[in-house]
Amino acid sequence: MTSATAPVPARTRTRRSSADLVAGLLEAAAVEFAAHGFTGASTRRIAERAGAHQPQINYHFTSKEQLWRATVDHLFSLMDATLAGFDDGPSTGEAFEAVLRSFLVFSADHPELDRIINLEATAPSPRLDWLVATHLLPRYAAVSAAWARLRAAGLGADLTAAEVWELLTSFGAMHFANAPMLSRLGIHGDSRSESAVHTERMLGILMATTPTG
Amino acid sequence: MTSATAPVPARTRTRRSSADLVAGLLEAAAVEFAAHGFTGASTRRIAERAGAHQPQINYHFTSKEQLWRATVDHLFSLMDATLAGFDDGPSTGEAFEAVLRSFLVFSADHPELDRIINLEATAPSPRLDWLVATHLLPRYAAVSAAWARLRAAGLGADLTAAEVWELLTSFGAMHFANAPMLSRLGIHGDSRSESAVHTERMLGILMATTPTG
DNA sequence: GTCTATACCGAGATAGAC
């Protein structure tokens, strides 16, 4: 038997720099929040996934809610890095298509962001208010403006900006976000070529070019 | 005065028949599960919304998981009542369109079902396995068969059955399921005419008829 | 057969050791 004092705490965790720990927690939080939603996810599991103890989350992020916001901010900044140049406003059809492709590639590589957004989308909450005001409205405005320019140039399908936005976020991105369900339906199997087919189909609908495939 | 034995429990609840109570619990559960997901919803809140006490749920449904399944079964049976005749397999374009319209009207009237499905769609779980096997796969098979007949008759857009399914459930139904988010984006305001516009746009994409609007 | 009182567990947050 070991000493009678206490059950040895499972503390094999190596001491890391604060920045590394925070990065690890953000990554773990993205996975857990995307899988179970804000209320469904537990900070204990997030900490465990990151190889940390639960109270370290409260120390580094103050509260579960702040951790959630930091996670969303982080994922959006990753997306912005991928979509660099979009704010300039692509006015040619090809430039617009290139941005859409980048968005869908990002959604395929990081399905967590769309999952987190969709999990919050069904019910009013302070988080939804913050998400819309901070991240979604500015981006929706940018898409609307770009779409208006494109249409003015005689390009794109006969759809409103709202319809384009909904098609992109629901049909476009959900294909990746809902992969667990779709794969059980036999609809897709994560292959890279399958993603490309889906992306081109999405572009076909938006740009009203009939795909040859 | 009642007896002096105990602090009177807040038991203003009128005694109801078992069937009424079960129906009330199912309705309350649909709202709560749709808003917060399985883990996020609490049986306390569900019971409270139905004017019952929490342990009554365990009595009538055994467990939270069983309550969830009963709720999904109930919503699907409501949908089947609306879509009566679909299994017969509509082969004409007009019959197919009529079924699609019914589906979208149901989704607008009962957004809870699509919300519950989407909240489960992002992560593997016993519930997702059950949902797909019990409810989604048979319906997907029916849609696939109907779509194949339609395409064989030279009707419908150049889309696979999987794409039709995804368009219907994501773009089509999500418009209603994600109303809290969309309304904050200024995209829609629940009006009946707005729903009709969305429905016709969905049909336009699927049936490749260019809407005049 | 049905409901109330309550047990028990896991959640997030804090206090205080280091």
Next chain:
DNA sequence: GTCTATCTCGGTATAGAC
């Protein structure tokens, strides 16, 4: 400044009264 030990609360499930 950072982490561990611990508190409190709200979660679901059960035991036993009616």
